[in-house]
Amino acid sequence: MKVREIAEKAKKVSFSLVDIPTDVKNRTLLRAARIIEEKRDVIREENRKDLSAGEEKGLSKAMLDRLLLNDKRINGLIQVLHDVASLNDPVGEIVKMWKRPNGLRIGKMRVPLGVVGIIYESRPNVTVEAASLCIKSSNAVILKGGSEAINSNRVLVNILKEAAALEGFPEEAIQFIDTTDRSAVKEMLQLDEFIDVVIPRGGEGLIRFVAENARMPVIKHYKGVCHVFVDEFADLEKAWNICFNAKVQRPGVCNAMETMLVHSKIADAFLPTMIEMFKKAKVELRGCERTIKYDPDYVKPATEEDWHAEYLDLILAVKVVDSLDEAIDHINTYGSHHSDAIVTENYTNGMKFINRVDSAAVYINASTRFTDGNVFGLGAEMGISTDKVHVRGPMGLEDLTITKYVIFGDGQIRE
CATH class of the missing domain: 3.40.605.10 (Aldehyde Dehydrogenase; Chain A, domain 1)
Incomplete structure (x- = not known):
């Protein structure tokens, strides 16, 4: 026919x-x-x-x-x-x-x-x-x-x-x-x-x-450049687990983390263990200059293209930032308005992140991998919209x- x-x-x-x-x-x-x-x-x-x-x-x-x-x-x-x-x-x-x-x-x-x-x-x-x-x-x-x-x-x-x-x-x-x-x-x-x-x-x-x-x-949604921001007030155990899950659990899907942002005040406590976890999972890391210092032999230099990239693979861009505002600006500049998360125990920072990040799904203390119509209780989904007319999200x-x-x-x- x-x-x-x-x-x-x-x-x-x-x-x-x-x-x-x-x-x-x-x-x-x-x-x-x-x-x-x-x-x-x-x-x-x-x-x-x-x-x-x-x-x-x-x-x-x-x-x-x-x-x-x-x-x-x-x-x-x-x-x-x-x-x-x-x-x-x-x-x-x-x-x-x-x-x-x-x-x-x-x-x-x-x-x-x-x-x-x-x-x-x-x-x-x-x-x-x-x-x-x-x-x-x-x-x-x-x-x-x-x-x-x-x-x-x-x-x-x-x-x-x-x-x-x-x-x-x-x-x-x-x-x-x-x-x-x-x-x-x-x-x-x-x-x-x-x-x-x-x-x-x-x-x-x-x-x-x-x-x-x-x-x-x-x-429509063009791609899923999803971020997790580890705030200075993050619970480290939560942050390690959330970031690992968001990248490794199923890397070839649109709600997997593609860029991890880390507050400079928590980087020393967070990054060494996180890098080791990613190494064991064979995740290729591409980082900013400050990230590279934590493992110069493993972390490759990130380029401008990496901040825009949807890898759909075991590859992750990593950047150390100095403030919540810098993290939000990075996400709104380089993200695809799909799914982004903050790991924090600070209520004010969490709410500021939710209000200012311009994405279809915004999380506090949870993996971006949950953005899914069935998981959200919708039964199923036709797709995940990043548009702003009629429908947004699953x-x-x-x-x-x-x-x-x-x-x-x-x-x-x-x-």
């Missing part, structure tokens, strides 16, 4: 989805969870095809990690479907209501966005996350995954469609552009009369391409709706 025909089908069915009962949507999600469990071996086999092809193409370890669907991640898909089914249905919710002197009652009601296009690389779990959120929020979805995950995405879409057919949810609301031809993406981005919003998930190159070519609104169920005004009258006319 041509991309335009797919978009037309999605648009046509989208107007009727608002009438689908919550129970039907929940049953569809839970049925999909059961079918994924039943077809676990089939999913792994299709995923193995993608992994083998990816290895032959020379995909990076980070890309192959994102592509992998092992038993743990398949369990995660099943859990996402259960979690989204358990969430309150936002569609039709009256979020505000007031009465005017003329007797009119004016309210704002949540309604679906309409047709959501999602263009994504590597991660086949996005297929289930995006579709589940769109099903529950009564949006039609058009899925365009990357060529590297074509087999994994195809089998998951077929499962979702099977569940929809069995439970009475319109199959046409789940559309899949089943091609590895890159021209399909460009064609999709021109169809603003059918697609209401596009969400790209992937590398900075993909997101810039979508933002520059789309005729419809785009919800995009969950409510963020796939928008409000419209509803007005209740009793014959009023305007004079």
Whole structure:
């Protein structure tokens, strides 16, 4: 089927989805969870095809990690479907209501966005996350995954469609552009009369391409240059654990720490142990002049490019700063407005950091690795937006709706 025909089908069915009962949507999600469990071996086999092809193409370890669907991640898909089914249905919710002197009652009601296009690389779990959120929020979805995950995405879409057919949810609301031809993406981005919003998930190159070519609104984040600032009032044990987790636990994702900032007053107590921990984990360190002094043989000199870098690997930029203000200025200058953290026992410093750091998620005494829709209790996420219009941060169920005004009258006319 041509991309335009797919978009037309999605648009046509989208107007009727608002009438689908919550129970039907929940049953569809839970049925999909059961079918994924039943077809676990089939999913792994299709995923193995993608992994083998990816290895032959020379995909990076980070890309192959994102592509992998092992038993743990398949369990995660099943859990996402259960979690989204358990969430309150936002569609039709009256979020505000007031009465005017003329007797009119004016309210704002949540309604679906309409047709959501999602263009994504590597991660086949996005297929289930995006579709589940769109099903529950009564949006039609058009899925365009990357060529590297074509087999994994195809089998998951077929499962979702099977569940929809069995439970009475319109199959046409789940559309899949089943091609590895890159021209399909460009064609999709021109169809603003059918697609209401596009969400790209992937590398900075993909997101810039979508933002520059789309005729419809785009919800995006370009990259995750995340920071942890170890304040002069930090608890050292907390700081060591948080920084190690933020960098090492899963370095190839957008919420991993890429730059660590350390207050000069605590550097002597903090950095020697922290450097040793990173050395044992084989983290390459690139530091400022003051950082290098703590281990000249191991720490490489950082360049200006390192402060901007999203490594997605076991590489970390490190800088010693002289104040909280300097740390905040560095983050706002070099960061990507994604996720940033301060480790401190000083309430005033923590609140100043939260108020002044211009990012979608700001932490006190916790790892940046928590920025995730499922972890935040949103059931799943469509992506993590660093935009400032409509939604910012992990995009969950409510963020796939928008409000419209509803007005209740009793014959009023305007004079």
